[in-house]
Amino acid sequence: MIKDITIGQFFPGQSFIHKLDPRAKIVLLIVYIVTLFLCKSFFSLALMLAFAITAVLLSRVSPKMIWKSMKAIVILLVFTAVLQIVYNDKGDVLWKPFENSSFAVTTGGVYAAVFLIVRICALILLTSLLTYTTSATLLTDAIEKLLSPLKLLRIPVHSLAMMMTIALRFIPTLLREIDIIMSAQKARGAMLDSGGLGQRLKALTSVFVPLLVSSFRRAAELATAMECRCYTDGANRTRMRRMRFTWRDLVAALTLAAFAAAVIFTSFYPIAQTLIFQPVIT
């Protein structure tokens, strides 16, 4: 079950998406998310979803992996959908449990539920694609570069980026460690995958205590190792790999710009709305 966690995992590859500059990827993702929340019609949402799906196909990350990351949010999706259907009473009444009940399923509620589900799916799809196609080092390098103006405000951007690199670097290590400790305790009969909730919670101490102890040990060892290699805090450090924008980034940016323009046009210009598409949320 621990092995099913794919968030933050990186799948090496040589696709168009992999080769995009990580800085461009982050900025484009932010633009994409903002645009996603500007969507007001099903047409504009479909455009954005199409963009996300195209990106996923271009990345050649196996659909099974994508599905795994989506599976994690199914509960969230169901929850939001139910809330929308229960609390939204706009539009025509579709179904009532009984005559004169204050609760009713309305077209407005159903539309809003579908709208939210598609929006969250598109969001998760592209966000997980960023970590799937960008290694942790590149990602933090890019974040450091993007945040470097903050240095003027005396914010220790480099240290923050290094902390993030280390944290990301240790996710798989700690997952493996948890896996080993869990197996070892299961070998002694710990009820980690069976028994009631109380038993499972109790059995978890046998996992978290050793995990905590070894995390501290690892942190101390890493600190010593870094000091041995004369690590200092950011001053005058150069990079082995330099990031460069290429034609790919231009293509990606222009494509997203076109999609965003279409979304804004259809969402905000009343003529376009009445001509072609009905707005959903009023």
Add this chain to the structure above:
Amino acid sequence: MPILEAKGISFGYGHHTPFEKQAVRNVSFSVEKGECLAVIGHTGSGKSTLMQMLNGLLKPEEGQVLLNGEDINRSKKTAAAARFRVGLCFQYPEYQLFGETSAEDIAFGPKNMGLAADEIRRRVKDAASIVGLPEEKLSVSPFDLSGGQKRRCAIAGVIAMEPEILILDEPIAGLDPAGREEILDLIRRYRAENGATVIIVTHSMETAAEIADRVLVLDRGSVALTGTPAEIFSDPEKLNSIGLDVPSFTRIIAAIRKAGVPVEDAYTLSAAADVLSSLWKGGRAT
């Protein structure tokens, strides 16, 4: 009938991802009651995965694991029960200690078996004495023990379940020579006192030669060789071809013979010492 038998078992990780790896491929072997089997192989040869299939932690994708002739994966219940019947002590078990006292940590397995308090106390005491953990250390936090004591405390946690078969995954890894000798002594004592069946995973040829009745050599997830230490180590070329070597003392004796002195092969350290000392005395006499 062998006490434990693996019939053509296979296991792989990360199917349908770029990290797919077949860890164990169609492995068959058996262990007789009271026997000590050493499983040797390189890092990544599938030793640890194989061991986790023997106690029901992992379910083989193909093949069966038979304990006293019965498939342990018949049902979820039998697979869970197999964890107590085949005691598996992981690599670096001291990193899995968590109890407030050593006694509490050793009692974790027996407690999970649902034994009575008296029985648990007896088992903790017995297990501690088998591994040679002084009684006054039982009331101390396991994190305050020395490195070798921590390891022995962790092994006691598995022995306290009184399993029919004890599996030790790299029990001497990362220990100094004295700590190493203590663990090997512990295994010998445990076998002598209980007639216990033991499987030891190691990449140390010396340990395998020293302690095992039979040796199983794994190479990239498959069985490369099986036999007694004498059979395995009398053919250095075959071992070399899969990147392993015979024990250092066996190599020394073989070199002496090659130099023209007729000596017998030695597969344990004490046998090698005997050969050398008789040679030394003989040399003086002439």
